[in-house]
Amino acid sequence: MIKLNPAFRPKLWDTLQNYNRQQFYKDIFAGLIVGIVALPLAIAFGIASGVPPEKGLITAVIGGLIVSALGGSRVQIGGPTGAFIVIVYGIIQHYGIGGLWISTLIAGVLLIAMGIARFGNAIKFIPHSLIIGFTSGIALIIFSSQIKDFLGLKMGAVPADFIEKWDAFAIHFRTVNPYALLVSASTTIILLIWPKFSYKIPGSLVAILLTTFVVHIIKLPVETIGSRFGSVTSALPAPAFPHIDFSTIRNLFQPAITIALLAGIESLLSAVVADGMIGGNHRSNAELIAQGIANISSTVFGGIPVTGAIARTATNVKNGGRTPIAGIIHALTLLIIMLAAGKWAVLIPLPTLAGILVVVAFHMSEWQSFISILKGPKSDAAVLVTVFLLTVLIDLTVAIEVGMVLAAFLFIRKMIRSTDVTSMDRESTSENIEQYSVPQHVEVFEINGPLFFGAAYKFKDAIREVEKTPRVLIIRMRKVPIIDVTGIRTLQEVYKEFRKKGTRIILSEVESRQVLDELRDSRLQFAIGKSNITQTFPLAIQRAEQILKDS
Numbered sequence: 001m002i003k004l005n006p007a008f009r010p011k012l013w014d015t016l017q018n019y020n021r022q023q024f025y026k027d028i029f030a031g032l033i034v035g036i037v038a039l040p041l042a043i044a045f046g047i048a049s050g051v052p053p054e055k056g057l058i059t060a061v062i063g064g065l066i067v068s069a070l071g072g073s074r075v076q077i078g079g080p081t082g083a084f085i086v087i088v089y090g091i092i093q094h095y096g097i098g099g100l101w102i103s104t105l106i107a108g109v110l111l112i113a114m115g116i117a118r119f120g121n122a123i124k125f126i127p128h129s130l131i132i133g134f135t136s137g138i139a140l141i142i143f144s145s146q147i148k149d150f151l152g153l154k155m156g157a158v159p160a161d162f163i164e165k166w167d168a169f170a171i172h173f174r175t176v177n178p179y180a181l182l183v184s185a186s187t188t189i190i191l192l193i194w195p196k197f198s199y200k201i202p203g204s205l206v207a208i209l210l211t212t213f214v215v216h217i218i219k220l221p222v223e224t225i226g227s228r229f230g231s232v233t234s235a236l237p238a239p240a241f242p243h244i245d246f247s248t249i250r251n252l253f254q255p256a257i258t259i260a261l262l263a264g265i266e267s268l269l270s271a272v273v274a275d276g277m278i279g280g281n282h283r284s285n286a287e288l289i290a291q292g293i294a295n296i297s298s299t300v301f302g303g304i305p306v307t308g309a310i311a312r313t314a315t316n317v318k319n320g321g322r323t324p325i326a327g328i329i330h331a332l333t334l335l336i337i338m339l340a341a342g343k344w345a346v347l348i349p350l351p352t353l354a355g356i357l358v359v360v361a362f363h364m365s366e367w368q369s370f371i372s373i374l375k376g377p378k379s380d381a382a383v384l385v386t387v388f389l390l391t392v393l394i395d396l397t398v399a400i401e402v403g404m405v406l407a408a409f410l411f412i413r414k415m416i417r418s419t420d421v422t423s424m425d426r427e428s429t430s431e432n433i434e435q436y437s438v439p440q441h442v443e444v445f446e447i448n449g450p451l452f453f454g455a456a457y458k459f460k461d462a463i464r465e466v467e468k469t470p471r472v473l474i475i476r477m478r479k480v481p482i483i484d485v486t487g488i489r490t491l492q493e494v495y496k497e498f499r500k501k502g503t504r505i506i507l508s509e510v511e512s513r514q515v516l517d518e519l520r521d522s523r524l525q526f527a528i529g530k531s532n533i534t535q536t537f538p539l540a541i542q543r544a545e546q547i548l549k550d551s
Contacts (some may be wrong), residue, residue: 049084128373
């Protein structure tokens with residue numbers, strides 16, 4: 001039997017080892033339900049992203065199939081998501097549909113590389129405030145992008161800029177189509193109240209069937225998919241690779257990074273949520289590789305970016321799906337519907353899709369988490385607001401970059417504040433110096449916290465406060481978990497400075513393995529002397545007494 005590296009082995013490989021008929025029936029049912037749920041969302045996400053509706057369906061079919069077959073989660077459902085609407089729409093506006101395909105292809109390669117390099121766990125460390133900031137920002141942009149169809153405004157192309165977009169809405173507000181507003185509002189109401197009647201039948205499907213029937217029976221004057229896009233292709237296109245050259249890669253590398261980061265973050269977040277629901281444990285690196293292959297494959301068939309869909313994954317779990325077979329059934333269900341009934345998609349009213357996306361944006365906004373973070377620590381609130389405003393007003397790529405840098409600086413500031421250096425003859429220390437018999441001509445300092453580049457100056461400043469040069473300087477390091485190159489450099493400078501004055505240095509209670517390794521690798525342990533690096537403070541005092549006696 002072929003053995004795969006456990007870190008990269010698809011979950012499908014494991015689940016097939018002990019698969020049974022009972023679970024197969026549950027997976028079929030869950031897959032059918034999720035496929036029906038995904039149908040209107042795939043169409044809506046495609047249209048909102050600025051591509052023909054069938055592109056959303058193709059993405060859900062190809063991406064969903066590969067993510068389930070090769071992914072590292074038992075229940076992950078892949079496909080187009082609302083988070084990509086803003087990115088895809090922006091790339092198409094600047095580089096065209098060809099630029100989108102190349103960006104997605106590059107992003108797929110990057111995701112595979114990230115998985116092979118085992119970056120899966122690192123992505124989980126992105127601050128929660130940053131994630132909520134850009135998620136809420138994307139939700140607001142999605143909501144804004146649907147105002148034209150939600151109200152049936154008679155206007156040209158919607159401006160890409162957020163402020164200009166709302167200026168245009170205000171100017172054309174008098175052209176509101178009451179019939180479009182009635183359809184979109186009815187869709188929203190159905191989606192909000194339908195879960196009270198049934199969880200098995202998706203409210204979005206009910207809204208589409210009901211509003212489409214009413215619009216065409218009564219012949220309401222509202223736009224439909226057919227009136228705006230013409231016919232909808234109900235077949236998978238032949239696979240084709242886009243032409244790529246070095247200059248194209250250079251121009252599209254930044255949007256490709258954005259796609260890769262967002263696909264990785266959202267898919268792993270979805271996998272973590274799913275783990276909590278089923279008590280599982282996904283393989284993050286295998287999931288990244290699967291997402292990369294899915295994005296490349298989606299591009300080859302003319303689709304849009306793929307990632308893990310949290311809502312559809314939750315729907316899968318709630319309906320009994322427990323293996324990747326359910327996700328594969330979901331993709332096959334969409335394919336059958338696309339081939340058999342795709343041509344009927346032209347009848348769907350655009351206000352209906354707008355209503356669906358408005359509800360998606362509301363659930364995506366995470367407004368409760370947004371308010372909670374605002375009431376929390378100021379540093380987290382600063383990251384949240386900064387990323388939110390940059391996402392809405394500037395660009396998602398800029399928002400993520402600035403947010404990560406800001407979060408890093410604020411974290412460093414917290415670490416600096418957590419580090420202090422005190423003299424043991426002061427009351428600010430955690431222990432009473434009187435319980436130890438510290439000889440005369442011996443000074444004792446204690447470092448509390450990580451000794452890194454941000455806090456090294458505190459150590460220097462504290463040492464400079466020594467009024468009378470001691471013959472022995474004991475530095476307690478029991479509460480120093482880590483040290484970096486700057487910290488080592490600072491210790492070296494202190495050692496050299498006091499050596500010139502005839503002072504011996506003793507490092508006491510160096511307990512961290514990382515600190516010991518750095519002292520050894522930097523040769524500072526050799527310079528100070530192994531006998532002058534003690535495990536306990538009493539031993540440090542004994543060593544100081546011996547030094548005084550010998551001198």
